[in-house]
Amino acid sequence: MTARIVIIGGGQAGGWAAKTLRDEGYDGEICVVAEEEWDFYERPPLSKAALLEADASLPRLFSEEMQQGLNLKWYRPLRAEQIDSTAKTVRLSNGEHLAWDKLLIATGGRARLPNQDWAKHPQVYTLRHWQDAQRLKARLASSKSLAIVGGGWIGLEIAASARKSGVAVTLFEQQPALCLRSVSSEVSLALRQLHSDQGVDIRCGCGALELEDNGGQPVIHCDGKRETFEAIVVGIGVDLNLELACGAGLTLEQGIVVDAQGRTSSPDIFAAGDVAQHHRYGLCIQSWAFAQNQAVATAKAMLDDAAPGYEEVPWLWSDQYDRNIQILGIPQAQSRTIVRKDPQGMLFFSLNADGRLNQLVAFNDARTVKLAKRWMAAGRDLSDVPLADPTFSLMSLR
Ligand SMILES: Cc1cc2nc3c(=O)[nH]c(=O)nc-3n(C[C@H](O)[C@H](O)[C@H](O)COP(=O)(O)OP(=O)(O)OC[C@H]3O[C@@H](n4cnc5c(N)ncnc54)[C@H](O)[C@@H]3O)c2cc1C
CATH class of the missing domain: 3.50.50.60 (FAD/NAD(P)-binding domain)
Structure with a gap:
């Protein structure tokens, strides 16, 4: 007992x-x-x-x-x-x-920072705890410009919230594309378009950044160029x-x-x-x-030693502007991505060579995500399905 x-x-x-x-x-x-x-x-x-x-x-x-x-x-x-x-x-x-x-x-986990200089600067923010959100909200309310370091999910969500609050956003991402580790390049491009349309200044492939200080204001030094911001939010991942x-x-x-x-x-x-x-x-x-x-x-x-284990396919969601983005599964190297544009949203199907779905990313389409969970569980071959054709009813595959 x-x-x-x-x-x-x-x-x-x-x-x-x-x-x-x-x-x-x-x-x-x-x-x-x-x-x-x-x-x-x-x-x-x-x-x-x-x-x-x-x-x-x-x-x-x-x-x-x-x-x-x-x-x-x-x-x-x-x-x-x-x-x-x-x-x-x-x-x-x-x-x-x-x-x-x-x-x-x-x-x-705890929010990662590039080094101690960033940790010590009073205008560098991270977002993991309730107090972090209180602090950042107060800063956004009194800011006109913000830099976000890190183009992953947290960085993009903060960018969307800042733009909705009327704050100008410059987003620095070291990698050549947004959310590169978790989605296909087609999804990265769609995310970039979404944020560019909302006025976010996106700098992908920016390399290592250095932080400097200008009378209490943080300065980002990148590729020989220095830019001063009222505040910086760092969203470069988590140390577990x-x-x-x-x-x-x-x-x-x-x-x-x-x-x-x-x-x-x-x-x-x-x-x-x-x-x-x-x-x-x-x-x-x-x-x-x-x-x-x-x-x-x-x-x-x-x-209970005999309790059934956890067997769910990874799933997460992100809300950015008016998009609910759901990510089901993990993309595999060598997969091909098929893009489908419907009036209500966009779907990105990543298929293995054998036609099985390894990831679905859905913009405003929770219904298809539910269906895709079943395709994944059944290992369904989707090679011959006209996934990109918006006139083809995916629900007919139920
Ligand atoms: C800003 C933000 C937005 C997110 N948005 C989404 C989203 O839209 N969709 C999604 O799917 N996921 C999202 N996530 C991820 C999701 O919230 C996390 O995966 C989830 O919180 C993990 O839960 P956890 O209990 O493992 O860890 P946590 O929620 O981090 O809880 C761990 C707790 O343990 C405490 N702790 C650590 N060490 C010790 C110690 N030694 N002694 C005592 N206490 C300790 C920590 O202080 C913390 O309170 C988001 C995360 C963040 C930070």
Whole structure:
């Protein structure tokens, strides 16, 4: 009988794990060690509604009443500093040692910065936590110009929110195209067009940037040219919080290596969310859906060895201007992309040589994404399907 489960991390994966443990009937002690002072909340609104709405409130995962009902013992704001997997304890930043029977690591990641100069400059912003969003919103309200460093999903969402707030945006991306690691070049081009149409000045392939200071204002030095901005937001990815797992001797690759049930290489230690590497794709997916659903599967497995594992295809979404963009699957090298333009949106199908879909990116078309999940699960050969033809009904393939 498991008497005490400790969850490290009070984010989305930690929250869904705690809720699932209770939903599954676990009535032992659940301790949550959380560095942040807030109740469980989700991060996607931080780059969207939280920047745009004057009175946006903490995007709580659960209502206050529901969270009370989970009967959790919080240790916050405190950091877990070391895991002893033999003694089965975790040391907290207040010196306390917390014993556990089963442990879940759900520590997420932190926003990456190029170096300490960027970290120290008061007008350089990142966006990971609720306070970051508050700070950035206040800055946007008093800014006319903003530089964004990083043309990935977070950078693009911040660009869209800034443009909606009337702020001029210059976006620097080191790579030759936007979101290069996660989508095909056809999708990158469509993203570039979308943002250019909204007036974003996009500088792809800009190489390494240097930060300078001009009387408190940040200056970007790029290709011999110096430009001063009122503020800079850096969105160049995330460093996963893997130190605890590393110290505990867990097997690590891109993230913590787990099986389909979220088990790490150490008995009774599990991992969920951004830090857990997808057991099939060998990548850390870093999406809302993975943080929730993989944590749910892991929590079930913490109570029942025979619980079914997590088998979902990676899926994430991004909202930019009036586009809801959904990304299903991971693009593979050598795949060919077929573009379909409908009156309501755009679809980008990336197919393997055998005609199987490895990724679908949909602009304003959630229905086709649902259908594509079934094609992927069935390994359907789409080679002979006129995917690019907008008069051909994709729904006829149901
Ligand atoms: C601005 C933003 C927008 C996003 N938008 C989207 C989107 O549109 N679509 C999408 O699919 N995904 C989106 N994501 C990604 C998604 O939010 C993350 O994948 C998800 O939050 C991961 O959940 P997690 O619980 O693994 O990590 P987190 O949510 O980061 O939670 C981890 C928690 O652990 C705490 N912690 C870390 N170390 C310790 C320690 N040693 N001791 C105690 N506590 C610790 C951290 O402070 C944090 O509170 C977005 C992310 C951000 C930041």
